[in-house]
Amino acid sequence: MSQTPPVFSRDRLIRFSDCDPAGIVFYPQYFVMFNGLVEDWFNEGLGLGYQRTVIERRIGLPTVRLEADFKAVSAMGDWVTLSLEVERLGGSSLTLQLRCVGREDASLRMTMRQVIVTTSLDTHRAMEIPADMRAAISRQGPQR
Amino acid sequence: MSQTPPVFSRDRLIRFSDCDPAGIVFYPQYFVMFNGLVEDWFNEGLGLGYQRTVIERRIGLPTVRLEADFKAVSAMGDWVTLSLEVERLGGSSLTLQLRCVGREDASLRMTMRQVIVTTSLDTHRAMEIPADMRAAISRQGPQR
Amino acid sequence: MSQTPPVFSRDRLIRFSDCDPAGIVFYPQYFVMFNGLVEDWFNEGLGLGYQRTVIERRIGLPTVRLEADFKAVSAMGDWVTLSLEVERLGGSSLTLQLRCVGREDASLRMTMRQVIVTTSLDTHRAMEIPADMRAAISRQGPQR
Amino acid sequence: MSQTPPVFSRDRLIRFSDCDPAGIVFYPQYFVMFNGLVEDWFNEGLGLGYQRTVIERRIGLPTVRLEADFKAVSAMGDWVTLSLEVERLGGSSLTLQLRCVGREDASLRMTMRQVIVTTSLDTHRAMEIPADMRAAISRQGPQR
Numbered sequence: 001m002s003q004t005p006p007v008f009s010r011d012r013l014i015r016f017s018d019c020d021p022a023g024i025v026f027y028p029q030y031f032v033m034f035n036g037l038v039e040d041w042f043n044e045g046l047g048l049g050y051q052r053t054v055i056e057r058r059i060g061l062p063t064v065r066l067e068a069d070f071k072a073v074s075a076m077g078d079w080v081t082l083s084l085e086v087e088r089l090g091g092s093s094l095t096l097q098l099r100c101v102g103r104e105d106a107s108l109r110m111t112m113r114q115v116i117v118t119t120s121l122d123t124h125r126a127m128e129i130p131a132d133m134r135a136a137i138s139r140q141g142p143q144r
Numbered sequence: 145m146s147q148t149p150p151v152f153s154r155d156r157l158i159r160f161s162d163c164d165p166a167g168i169v170f171y172p173q174y175f176v177m178f179n180g181l182v183e184d185w186f187n188e189g190l191g192l193g194y195q196r197t198v199i200e201r202r203i204g205l206p207t208v209r210l211e212a213d214f215k216a217v218s219a220m221g222d223w224v225t226l227s228l229e230v231e232r233l234g235g236s237s238l239t240l241q242l243r244c245v246g247r248e249d250a251s252l253r254m255t256m257r258q259v260i261v262t263t264s265l266d267t268h269r270a271m272e273i274p275a276d277m278r279a280a281i282s283r284q285g286p287q288r
Numbered sequence: 289m290s291q292t293p294p295v296f297s298r299d300r301l302i303r304f305s306d307c308d309p310a311g312i313v314f315y316p317q318y319f320v321m322f323n324g325l326v327e328d329w330f331n332e333g334l335g336l337g338y339q340r341t342v343i344e345r346r347i348g349l350p351t352v353r354l355e356a357d358f359k360a361v362s363a364m365g366d367w368v369t370l371s372l373e374v375e376r377l378g379g380s381s382l383t384l385q386l387r388c389v390g391r392e393d394a395s396l397r398m399t400m401r402q403v404i405v406t407t408s409l410d411t412h413r414a415m416e417i418p419a420d421m422r423a424a425i426s427r428q429g430p431q432r
Numbered sequence: 433m434s435q436t437p438p439v440f441s442r443d444r445l446i447r448f449s450d451c452d453p454a455g456i457v458f459y460p461q462y463f464v465m466f467n468g469l470v471e472d473w474f475n476e477g478l479g480l481g482y483q484r485t486v487i488e489r490r491i492g493l494p495t496v497r498l499e500a501d502f503k504a505v506s507a508m509g510d511w512v513t514l515s516l517e518v519e520r521l522g523g524s525s526l527t528l529q530l531r532c533v534g535r536e537d538a539s540l541r542m543t544m545r546q547v548i549v550t551t552s553l554d555t556h557r558a559m560e561i562p563a564d565m566r567a568a569i570s571r572q573g574p575q576r
């Protein structure tokens with residue numbers, strides 16, 4: 001009985017401020033957009049609160065590894081769908097699959113695998129994923 | 145018979161990527177946010193299309209003057225309301241009053257007067273505000 | 289016997305990442321550049337250390353007011369000179385005059401008056417300019 | 433007779449505007465810094481001119497793939513050395529190895545492999561690396 005893993009997604013307009021002199025997304029801006037998606041996921045998908053996690057609980061979520069493939073350009077004025085799927089939930093790390101797809105043409109613009117670790121913002125050292133965070137992520141459904 | 149001038153506004157979350165090491169909005173980021181508000185106004189308020197205006201019609205909307213007052217800080221996780229009001233519609237210039245207010249506490253965070261001119265993106269010289277743009281802005285209601 | 293007030297300046301290349309789809313500096317980026325100039329001034333001009341001031345001493349330097357005039361565009365690949373002059377040194381505020389000038393053509397691109405206050409980063413409230421900071425700024429020469 | 437492949441490098445200060453609320457480099461900013469390094473390499477290392485390449489010759493240099501490992505944090509006020517080495521020069525692609533190392537402590541902060549393709553900015557399609565660009569890159573010395 002197979003099940004599609006749950007995906008968290010948000011639509012976003014490609015803005016003037018996202019674009020470079022070629023009129024297309026300046027590629028570091030994709031990572032800013034995906035950081036916003038993870039923020040929305042913590043706020044609206046997991047119910048953990050991104051601000052609460054980072055500022056109040058002082059849990060850092062630094063990226064330790066990423067691999068990104070840029071397949072097609074996104075231009076100013078495009079609406080894209082950003083999506084996120086949990087690939088692996090480790091002891092103190094989380095591997096995400098992220099995608100940016102054109103909302104109108106369904107073309108894949110960019111895809112990324114990102115490994116995030118949970119750290120203490122006081123020591124900048126890795127720490128176990130807190131139990132409530134692990135539960136919230138697991139509740140999202142079966143992971144492959 | 146006085147009338148309140150119409151205001152275009154959008155709510156926005158203050159994100160991790162908007163903030164500086166003090167945990168509050170890095171002030172140049174307010175101008176990025178307001179640029180996004182003007183974009184939304186062109187798209188949704190005026191129906192002119194920001195991308196159509198800038199890319200297809202090659203009309204530039206550079207800022208020639210701005211005055212900004214920063215009244216209170218906005219912190220990561222805050223929801224703010226960004227609003228825009230036309231103060232003056234000139235021959236080739238547009239003066240806007242922009243405000244950022246905390247959505248929960250209604251406190252004024254930042255206010256700005258911005259003078260934008262319409263230019264040709266081919267020559268970077270000022271040009272008359274096109275008739276359809278003038279009409280769309282005027283339809284928004286009485287200007288002071 | 290008049291004296292020219294001392295000016296702190298740095299040259300800077302207008303980079304791809306500073307520019308927008310029109311191929312010119314996206315205006316909020318001027319404020320990022322000027323923030324860097326103030327940083328260099330604290331490090332190299334005043335000898336106070338920007339990082340030491342903000343992180344170790346937890347002194348905030350928020351902008352409370354700015355007025356900017358954009359006179360001519362700066363394009364990708366241009367070298368510009370950014371300069372800074374102290375207009376007024378108050379009890380807990382500092383008024384700066386900042387300019388961006390093309391290095392080749394000496395044309396004025398942008399000018400800004402910026403009022404900065406010194407705050408405690410713990411309370412976000414204004415505080416007196418510390419004595420060593422006042423002395424360092426005063427040593428820079430006569431202020432108008 | 434082995435030879436060390438030539439490396440192009442530049443030192444850079446980690447600025448306030450590079451950092452996030454945790455006081456460390458916001459990771460997308462590494463890509464902005466490396467974009468600046470490639471710019472300097474085109475201008476000063478290869479003598480091709482980045483602005484000339486992108487704006488005048490309308491040659492795009494989009495990233496099609498990147499892999500990045502974040503090893504240690506960089507904090508505001510750190511001086512880092514950014515370096516670049518050509519790993520492979522293909523028909524229409526260029527693979528770079530990029531590194532960010534602390535200048536004081538020599539600790540590796542971040543490393544990235546980046547595949548760039550040359551495209552026409554008119555069609556956004558891949559094109560052969562122009563002969564003068566290939567010659568300039570090859571003159572840099574033997575590639576592994």
